[in-house]
Every structure is written in C-alpha cells, then in structure tokens.
Amino acid sequence: MIIEYQQIWLIFMNISNFIQECVNTVMDSHPIQYQPSMEISEGEILVKGKTFGRWESKKFIIDEKKRVFALRSSKGKTKLKPYFLKEYQVENKERKKDKISFDLTSKTGGKCLTLGTESEQKANEIINVLQELCNRIDVIPNKDEIIQKNIQDQINNNQHQMMINSIDYEIPSFFDISEIRDSIANIRKGSHNLENFKLVIENKLLIYRNQYNHHQFKVFVEFDGNCQETIIQNLTDYNKINQWNAYICKQDSKMIKELYEDKSFLICEIRELSNLFIFKREFQYLQHHFKIDNFDFIVQKQIDQKSYTKNYQGSLKYGVWAIQANEKQTKVYYFSEQSMQGLSYSDEDAYLIQLFLEQIINLQDLSIIIQNENLQIKSNVIYIQDKQQQQNELKNTEINNKEDNDQFFDCEELDAMNDKLFIVESNSNKDDVIIDEYEQNVRKQTILPSQVDSLDNIQDWVDKKMKLVLSGNYNYFSIKILHQLQPKEFDPLQRQLLTQQEGGHYIFKKDFIREEKNGGLKVINEEKLAAQKAVIKFLLTRIGASLMMGKSITSVSMPVTIFEARSNTERVCNSMGFAPIYLEDAAQSQDIYYRIKQCVAFQFGFIFMYLSCEKPFNPILGETFQGFYDNCPIYCEQISHHPPICAIQMYGRQYRIDAQLELIANFNSNSVVGRNVGTLKISFQNPHQIVLITLAPGSLNGTTYGDKVMNYLEKQFIIDIKNKIICEVTFNPDKKYCQYFDIEYQNQQDYLCGVICDVNDLAIQKYHKDGYRKYKGLDLKQDIKQIRHKIKGIWVNEIKIDNQKLICIHNDFPVKMQLAQYPIPSDANFRMDLLWWKLKNFDQSQQWKEKLEIQQRQDRKLREQKGKKKK
Known part of the structure; x- marks a missing residue:
C-alpha cells in the first residue's frame, strides 16, 4: 500500500509540474499583459x-x-x-x-x-x-x-518579436500556411534555423538542404551594391522573367491569370533539364509580392490544378523570396520545398532541384545581359563564360569535398547495413582509387566508351557498387552521364556466349533434367526443392502471427529462400539473349518470310531463357534495369505495380524491340501457371517491317505433392499485320491438329507443331477485335490462304522448320548480357534485398524485402486516394 501511495503521489506531482509549465508557457506567450485599470x-x-x-x-x-x-x-x-x-x-x-x-x-x-x-x-x-x-x-x-x-x-x-511570431502583416489567406509564416518570421528575426540543414553548395551562394527532408532548401546570396529593384523585377516582371529563363535557366514562365482581389498571379513555369531520363516539368503556383519593414517578400505556393501544358507536373509546396538592400550590398534569401516528382529517389530529385537553385546567382547578372539588345552576341559570350566558370567551380568544389562521403546525399538507416561492405571510410586509399577511376571514366562519356560492368566476384561487385553510391557523388554522375541509346560498333570475334550457369547447362543448370516418360523438365535440385517445401510451414507461421496481432494476411511476405538473385526486370532483359543472333541476321535480309522464321527462333529463345524453378523478386514501381548485348543497349522499367507491368526497349542493329509485359500467375491445388501477357514488337529497317510476338504460358506441376515438372501450354503467335502473315505454334497438340497440317504426331507433353501462313482479312480483323489477351488462334477452315512453312519439335531439345534445324537448346547459345556500369539509381541492382541475397544473408534480405513491400503498399494507397480526388 505504501508503494502504491508513493506512485500516486509521484504521478500527482508530475501532473502538477506539467500544468504549471503549461501556465507559464501560456503567460509567456502573451504579447501584452493587461492589469485591471480605469484607463x-x-x-x-x-x-x-x-x-x-x-x-x-x-x-x-x-x-x-x-x-x-x-x-x-x-x-x-x-x-x-x-x-x-x-x-x-x-x-x-x-x-x-x-x-x-x-x-x-x-x-x-x-x-x-x-x-x-x-x-x-x-x-x-x-x-x-x-x-x-x-x-x-x-x-x-x-x-x-x-x-x-x-x-x-x-x-x-x-513584443515586436512576438508580433513577428504571430502575424502583423497581411497576405492572402491562400499563402497563410505554417511553412511560409515561419520562413518570413525567421528571415525578419535573422534567425534562419539551420539546425537540421547541411551546407551542400558554397560557391558565391550558400545552399543548405534539410537532412531529414531532402526536398527542403534554404539559399543565401549577397550581391555588391543596391540591386534590389533589378532583382525584384527579374522575379515579378514577366517580360524579364522569360528573359532570365531564356538566358540562364532554360525555362519558360507564363503569367496565366491575375487575381485582382488578392493581388496575386497564377504562374505556369516549365523547367527543362538536359538528361535523357528527366523530361520537362510543369510547375503551377500562385505568387504574391508585398513589403514588411525593409524586406521585399515574394511568396509562392503550389496550386492543385489541371496541367496547363502536356508536360509532367512538378511540385512547389512553397517558396519564400526575401530581398533586403542598402547602398553597399543586397541580400537575397530563398526558402523552399519542391520536387521534380516521378524520379526514383529523393536524393536524385533533390540534386535536380539543387541544380535549379544554383541559378539564383544569375539574378543580378540578367540586367547586364539585357541592357542593350545590339550587344546580343557579346552578352551571349559573357553568359557562356559565366556558365563555364560556374561549372568549373562546381567541379572543383566536388573534388575538394570528395572526402565528405555524403556531400550531396545521405543514405537512410545505415545501421541496418554491414559496416565492412557498405560504410565508406574516408581515409581508405582503396575507396579513393575506386571513386577516382569512376570520376575519370564519367568525364570521358562524351565519346561513349563501353559502359559495361563485370561481375566476376560477387562480394567485390557488391562492395564496389555500394561504395560508389554512398560516396555521395554517384547520383550526380548518373544524372550527368550521356546514356547510350544506339548500338555501337562491335567485333563479332569478341562476342561472349552464355554456355553454362551455376556449373551446369545455361538453361538447365543443375536444376532440371528432361522427364523422358511424358516430356517436360523435371526439377531435381534437392536444396531448392527443400526450400520450396518449407514455404508452407513458413507461411502458416506468418499467417498465424498476423492473425494473432490483428493484421491482414495480405501483408504476409513470401520467404526469400525460394527466390533467385534477380528482380523480374533483370530476368526479362536476360531473356533477350538470342536477339543479337537471330534478329540481327533477320534485319540483314530482304525476305519477309525469312525474317518471320528468325523471329520464331528468337521467340523460343526467349521462353528458354525465362525458365527458372525459382521466383524472381517482384519489381518496385519505377524500378529500372540497364544492360548491353554486343554493345546494343537494353532498358527496362516497372511502369505499373497493380497489375505488374514492365516496359522494355532494346536498340539493335537495324532492328528495335519494344515490349510491355504483364506477369500473371494462377495458383491451383498442385500447380501454378505463369504467363507474360503482352506483345514484343520488333521493328525492322530496310525494308520496314513490324512483327508482333506473343508468348505461351508456362506451368509447374507438383507444387504440393509429386514430382515438379515444367512445361509450356496452349499457343503462341507471331503476327505481321501489314503483310497478313501469322505464325501459330501449339504446345502438346492433339492428333487432329497435327493431321490437318500433315505433321507427324508425338504423344509427349513437350512436343509442339505449327505453321507460318498467309491469312485473309478476316483473320487480321479477328486479331484486331480480340487483342492479344483474348486471341485464340487460327480458324483452320476459314483464315488460312497459304501455308508457307511447317514447324515441329521437342521444345526442350530441338525445333525444326521444314525439317531443317531452327534452334537447338543444346547447341545454340545466347549472347551473354553485360550490366551497365553507370545505371541510374533506380536500377534493380541497387535494391538492398537483392544485394543481401547475393551475399547469401537471407535474414537481412527478408527484412529489406518486407520493408520495401510495406512502402509499396503505402505508395499504392496514396496513389489510389489521389486518383479518387481527381475523379
């Protein structure tokens, strides 16, 4: 009882102290205290x-x-x-x-x-x-x-300071938000509150970035003399704004509307940055100019409105300009939070904004540039020299600050990473050598050297990758680099073929053998089979724990032990390995039917290469992948989370591949069927020809009991709409289907047969009507005009066309894909769950995978809420 009374007394005293502190706070916050008086x-x-x-x-x-x-x-x-x-x-x-x-x-x-x-x-x-x-x-x-x-x-x-903390000025209510109010108060008091901000640029102007919100900046710059009026005109006079943008920022601003009641202006600003992955961004905001004390304030705030142009929309949450001048100098302040939006990482986004903010130094110089239009050429020379000087100074700043590992960018949650692999020691000579080589290579990008990356030792590769990213300079260079969009010259004698993987066949590895009795690929890797059997126990444990904690079972994450060390973006790109062999050969031919035959070989090569008894990591929305085949670049991006869709582009010699594939999986009691739904469009040159390719679904039987056997099902097609050509291949056909084309029948599940034929308008119209999702194939009695070539074979062995070998899974090998050395930071090979998987640290991989899945679900929820508001 005594102990209970003591606890109650302590609680009472704490509450009393808290109430007294509240009273003191309230009393201290009074601007004026009045005593009762007759006056x-x-x-x-x-x-x-x-x-x-x-x-x-x-x-x-x-x-x-x-x-x-x-x-x-x-x-x-x-x-x-x-x-x-x-x-x-x-x-x-x-x-x-x-x-x-x-x-x-x-x-x-x-x-x-x-x-x-x-x-x-x-x-x-x-x-x-x-x-x-x-x-x-x-x-x-x-x-x-x-x-x-x-x-x-x-x-x-x-009282005056307290008046500043309250509001003793008039601005339209639209701008009366805490961020703008606090910015104005701090500027007036001369207390800029830089406690959580880090200096990222010190070059005539100072740019500070919030360490916890990388989109929030504070900029300080001083000009010699009193140029207050010039700067205000450059920010508010829209004729001068456009001149400033044209000469300095490569931007375009338009005053859409003037709000007479609020004396505000609706501005549409277009920013353009020279990077292949960064498109123009449109910013729409209201702007208002007013004076307090000896400051001119210009406040800006994002307005939620439909796009004025057809560009992507950026976000200017708020912006506060302040200009203060005397006879000797002019001080300019700019506090802002803004985003280019749509980029992969906040660090990358923040750096682009940082590039924009560096242009503030040119506010005063504009008056010199536009003084005399007759001196336009001379002005341009001055501008170019100034820009070159700024770039040189920026490079010098980067080199001098190279030892500061997070000069531009911070990596969150470093404590979750392994010190030995991921934390950069500033005094390490080895790290300096890596970064120096990297910077030297990037500076040579004007001549586009080979940008491929080697993956000989996985631990060294992971170590090198993460050190480059955490050095603080990687994001900057990945934005600046000139990425390759066309194939480069290549010596065929230097071609590297993929002949084996994991100590076995390049497709079978040590995972499969052919099931001789019924056909198909039987899974024989006992280690992987054991991991897959353990999934049921793992999921039951997780589901039980989620139900006990009141969580949804939809949040239960699959174990990484049944995954492979690739994201699906990389796996799809890896499946293009036969393109340089068959499609490059097809592009050199004038025969449209020969091209179709080579496309058939590529089509089978794709489904060969996509085979795996392990699941790929689900891509994150916006995730990318970059690689090369014989110096031909290939790019992939996950453009939709639900449904999961990736977009692929490959730039080959005299051909190009464009694809959008949606990965679909259907689970049954003892099997799973997966399919890449969509089309691969191959565009040939000289002569121009477009070919559409669809892919057959694959099945894995024996998921809960019995042998695990993989096979392909149903049909796949190649369609040339303009020339009215359709290739149809059927897996495990019935006897009647084979007899129609006079092709011998084999009772094996991995047997296939099909034809390349000319078709009539009705067949093309049927495809147009059904689309690639619903198209079921040829009507054998009505659609076919003429059979050109016959196809047959065992897909796990050899496929023939007109009894001549087309592609053999044992003797024909794909080109080995090489990773891009300087991919953008959204590349799949920078995912923490994948990097930990590559190091066989499955616990860390699982934790990161679940963390990324939670972020993905939260992101989807926000997008759905935004979509509802727009409706």
Missing part, C-alpha cells in the same frame, strides 16, 4: 478583412496609458494584436450602407486597419479616444522616466 476600455468592433473584404466582429482593448489599441486574435482568446497609437492616425471616416467605417493608418508604413460599427454614436466615441491618443505629444522624460523608457523599449522589442 482600459473594452468592447466589440467590426474589422474589415483585407483579403476578401468581409466584416468580422472582434473584441478590442484600448489602453490609454500605454497608448495601445489591441484586437483579440481569432486564433485564441488570450492573444492580442497590438497597434501602438503614437505611430498611427485616424482617417477616412464615412458611412457605407448601414455602417460607419474609419481607418487606423500607419504613419511609418506599417499595417493599416479598417474598423466600423453600426452605431454612429459608438463610432464617434471610439474615434475621439483614438484621435486623442494618436495626437498626444510626449513630454520630455526625466532620468527615472528614461530608465522606465529603456525598460519599456525592451518590453516593446520583445
């Missing part, structure tokens, strides 16, 4: 709002001794907005409809106030009191009064 008058009066012109009833206090007229704030009964009447005068008394109104006007350019009452007698009484207090002449004080005045001045200074 204080209280009442209610109407106040006219500056923004919308509405009258609002507020309580007022007149302190005759202190010569203060104060209004109670609408945000709290205890706060007061004071007006020191010795600095004011009463003007403009007039009757407006049913009200008597008058103005309390500042003599020093401060805030003015329009007051009114419905009673003329009450209005006269208030006006007389206010006029007397405004016109009262101060008597010369004695020594005691001087001391008292100093004390009072100190109080007034404190």
Whole structure:
C-alpha cells in the first residue's frame, strides 16, 4: 500500500509540474499583459478583412496609458494584436450602407486597419479616444522616466518579436500556411534555423538542404551594391522573367491569370533539364509580392490544378523570396520545398532541384545581359563564360569535398547495413582509387566508351557498387552521364556466349533434367526443392502471427529462400539473349518470310531463357534495369505495380524491340501457371517491317505433392499485320491438329507443331477485335490462304522448320548480357534485398524485402486516394 501511495503521489506531482509549465508557457506567450485599470476600455468592433473584404466582429482593448489599441486574435482568446497609437492616425471616416467605417493608418508604413460599427454614436466615441491618443505629444522624460523608457523599449522589442511570431502583416489567406509564416518570421528575426540543414553548395551562394527532408532548401546570396529593384523585377516582371529563363535557366514562365482581389498571379513555369531520363516539368503556383519593414517578400505556393501544358507536373509546396538592400550590398534569401516528382529517389530529385537553385546567382547578372539588345552576341559570350566558370567551380568544389562521403546525399538507416561492405571510410586509399577511376571514366562519356560492368566476384561487385553510391557523388554522375541509346560498333570475334550457369547447362543448370516418360523438365535440385517445401510451414507461421496481432494476411511476405538473385526486370532483359543472333541476321535480309522464321527462333529463345524453378523478386514501381548485348543497349522499367507491368526497349542493329509485359500467375491445388501477357514488337529497317510476338504460358506441376515438372501450354503467335502473315505454334497438340497440317504426331507433353501462313482479312480483323489477351488462334477452315512453312519439335531439345534445324537448346547459345556500369539509381541492382541475397544473408534480405513491400503498399494507397480526388 505504501508503494502504491508513493506512485500516486509521484504521478500527482508530475501532473502538477506539467500544468504549471503549461501556465507559464501560456503567460509567456502573451504579447501584452493587461492589469485591471480605469484607463482600459473594452468592447466589440467590426474589422474589415483585407483579403476578401468581409466584416468580422472582434473584441478590442484600448489602453490609454500605454497608448495601445489591441484586437483579440481569432486564433485564441488570450492573444492580442497590438497597434501602438503614437505611430498611427485616424482617417477616412464615412458611412457605407448601414455602417460607419474609419481607418487606423500607419504613419511609418506599417499595417493599416479598417474598423466600423453600426452605431454612429459608438463610432464617434471610439474615434475621439483614438484621435486623442494618436495626437498626444510626449513630454520630455526625466532620468527615472528614461530608465522606465529603456525598460519599456525592451518590453516593446520583445513584443515586436512576438508580433513577428504571430502575424502583423497581411497576405492572402491562400499563402497563410505554417511553412511560409515561419520562413518570413525567421528571415525578419535573422534567425534562419539551420539546425537540421547541411551546407551542400558554397560557391558565391550558400545552399543548405534539410537532412531529414531532402526536398527542403534554404539559399543565401549577397550581391555588391543596391540591386534590389533589378532583382525584384527579374522575379515579378514577366517580360524579364522569360528573359532570365531564356538566358540562364532554360525555362519558360507564363503569367496565366491575375487575381485582382488578392493581388496575386497564377504562374505556369516549365523547367527543362538536359538528361535523357528527366523530361520537362510543369510547375503551377500562385505568387504574391508585398513589403514588411525593409524586406521585399515574394511568396509562392503550389496550386492543385489541371496541367496547363502536356508536360509532367512538378511540385512547389512553397517558396519564400526575401530581398533586403542598402547602398553597399543586397541580400537575397530563398526558402523552399519542391520536387521534380516521378524520379526514383529523393536524393536524385533533390540534386535536380539543387541544380535549379544554383541559378539564383544569375539574378543580378540578367540586367547586364539585357541592357542593350545590339550587344546580343557579346552578352551571349559573357553568359557562356559565366556558365563555364560556374561549372568549373562546381567541379572543383566536388573534388575538394570528395572526402565528405555524403556531400550531396545521405543514405537512410545505415545501421541496418554491414559496416565492412557498405560504410565508406574516408581515409581508405582503396575507396579513393575506386571513386577516382569512376570520376575519370564519367568525364570521358562524351565519346561513349563501353559502359559495361563485370561481375566476376560477387562480394567485390557488391562492395564496389555500394561504395560508389554512398560516396555521395554517384547520383550526380548518373544524372550527368550521356546514356547510350544506339548500338555501337562491335567485333563479332569478341562476342561472349552464355554456355553454362551455376556449373551446369545455361538453361538447365543443375536444376532440371528432361522427364523422358511424358516430356517436360523435371526439377531435381534437392536444396531448392527443400526450400520450396518449407514455404508452407513458413507461411502458416506468418499467417498465424498476423492473425494473432490483428493484421491482414495480405501483408504476409513470401520467404526469400525460394527466390533467385534477380528482380523480374533483370530476368526479362536476360531473356533477350538470342536477339543479337537471330534478329540481327533477320534485319540483314530482304525476305519477309525469312525474317518471320528468325523471329520464331528468337521467340523460343526467349521462353528458354525465362525458365527458372525459382521466383524472381517482384519489381518496385519505377524500378529500372540497364544492360548491353554486343554493345546494343537494353532498358527496362516497372511502369505499373497493380497489375505488374514492365516496359522494355532494346536498340539493335537495324532492328528495335519494344515490349510491355504483364506477369500473371494462377495458383491451383498442385500447380501454378505463369504467363507474360503482352506483345514484343520488333521493328525492322530496310525494308520496314513490324512483327508482333506473343508468348505461351508456362506451368509447374507438383507444387504440393509429386514430382515438379515444367512445361509450356496452349499457343503462341507471331503476327505481321501489314503483310497478313501469322505464325501459330501449339504446345502438346492433339492428333487432329497435327493431321490437318500433315505433321507427324508425338504423344509427349513437350512436343509442339505449327505453321507460318498467309491469312485473309478476316483473320487480321479477328486479331484486331480480340487483342492479344483474348486471341485464340487460327480458324483452320476459314483464315488460312497459304501455308508457307511447317514447324515441329521437342521444345526442350530441338525445333525444326521444314525439317531443317531452327534452334537447338543444346547447341545454340545466347549472347551473354553485360550490366551497365553507370545505371541510374533506380536500377534493380541497387535494391538492398537483392544485394543481401547475393551475399547469401537471407535474414537481412527478408527484412529489406518486407520493408520495401510495406512502402509499396503505402505508395499504392496514396496513389489510389489521389486518383479518387481527381475523379
């Protein structure tokens, strides 16, 4: 009992202390404290709002001794907005409809106030009191009064600071948000609150970035002399803005609309950055210009409105410009939070904004550039020299700061990573050598050397990759690099073929053998089979734990032990290995039917290469992958999360591949069927020919009991719409189907047969109507005009066309894909779950996989909410 009383007493004392602290805080927050006095008058009066012109009833206090007229704030009964009447005068008394109104006007350019009452007698009484207090002449004080005045001045200074913390200026209510309000208050007080900010640029101007919000910046710059008016014109005069953009920023700004009531302007700003992956961005925001004290403030805020152009939309959450000048110098401040949106990482996004903010240094220089249009050429020379100087200074800054591992970018949650592999030691000579080589290679990108990456030792590869990223310079260079979009010259004698993987066949590895009795590929890797059998126990444990904790079972994550060390973006690109062999050969031919035959070989090569008894990692929305086949670039991006769709582009010699594939999986009691739904479009040159390829679904039987056997099902097609050619291949056909084409029948599940044939308009119309999702194939009696070539074979062995070998899984090998050495930071090979998997640390891989899945679900929820609002 004694212990319980002691605990209760401690709780009581803590509550008492907390209440006292709250009281002290409230008392300290009062701008003015009033004591009951006969010299204080209280009442209610109407106040006219500056923004919308509405009258609002507020309580007022007149302190005759202190010569203060104060209004109670609408945000709290205890706060007061004071007006020191010795600095004011009463003007403009007039009757407006049913009200008597008058103005309390500042003599020093401060805030003015329009007051009114419905009673003329009450209005006269208030006006007389206010006029007397405004016109009262101060008597010369004695020594005691001087001391008292100093004390009072100190109080007034404190009050002034508290007035700044509240709002003693008028801006349209649209801009009255905490970020803008705090920015204005900090600039006025000279307290810039840089505690959580890091200096990222120190080159004539200072740019600070928030360490916890990489989209938030504070910029400080000083110009010689008084150029305040020039800078304000460059920011608010739209003729000058466009000139500034044209000469300096490569941007375009248009004033869409002027809001006369708020004296604000609706601006549409287009930013263009020279990078293949960064398209133009449109920013729409309201802008308002006003003065406080000796500052000119220009506030900006994003407006949620339909796109004015057809460009991607960026986000300017807020922006606060402040310009202060004297005869010797002009200070410019810019506090802002903004985003280019749509980029892979906040670091990459932040760096692009940082590039934009560096242009603020040119605000003053614009007046020099546009002084005389007859000196245009000379002005351009000056501009180019200035730009080159800035770039050189920026490069020098980067080199000097190279030892600072996170000069531009911070990596979150470093404590979750292995120190040995991922944390860069600034004194390590080995790390400096890696980064120096990297920077030297990037600077040579104007001639586009080979950008391939080697993966000889996985641990060294992971180590090198992560050190480059965490060095702080990688994102900068990956944005600046000139990425390859066309195939380069290649010596066929240097071609590297993929002949084996994991110590076995390049497809079978040590995982499969052919099932001789019924056909197909039987899984024989006992280690992987054991991991897959353990999935049921793993999932049951996770499902039980989720139900006990009240969580949804949809959040249960599959174990990484049944996954392979690739994301599906990489796996799809890896499946293009036969393209340089068959499609390059097809592109050199003028025969459209020969091209179709080579496309058939590539089609089978794709499904060979996509085979795996392990599951790939699900790509994250926006995830990318970059690689090369014989110096031909291939790119892939996950463009949709639900449904999961990836887009692929490959630039070959005299051909190009464009594809959008949706990965679909259907689970049954003892099998799973997966399919890449979509088309691969192959565009040939000289002569121009477009071929569409669809892919057959694959099945894995024996998922819960029995032998695990893989096979392909149903049909796959190649369609040339313009030339009216269709190739149809059927897996495990029936005898009747084979007899129709006079092809021998074999009772094996991995047997296939088909034809390349000319078709009539009806067959093409049927494909147009059904689309690749619903198209079931040829009507053998109505669609076929002429059979050109016959196809047959065992897909796990050899496929023939007109009894001649087309492709053999044992003797024909794909080109080995090489990874891009400098991919953009969204590349799949920078995923933490994959990197940990490559190092066989499955616990860390599982944790990162679940973390990324949670982020993906949250992202999807936000997108769905945004979509509902737009509807």
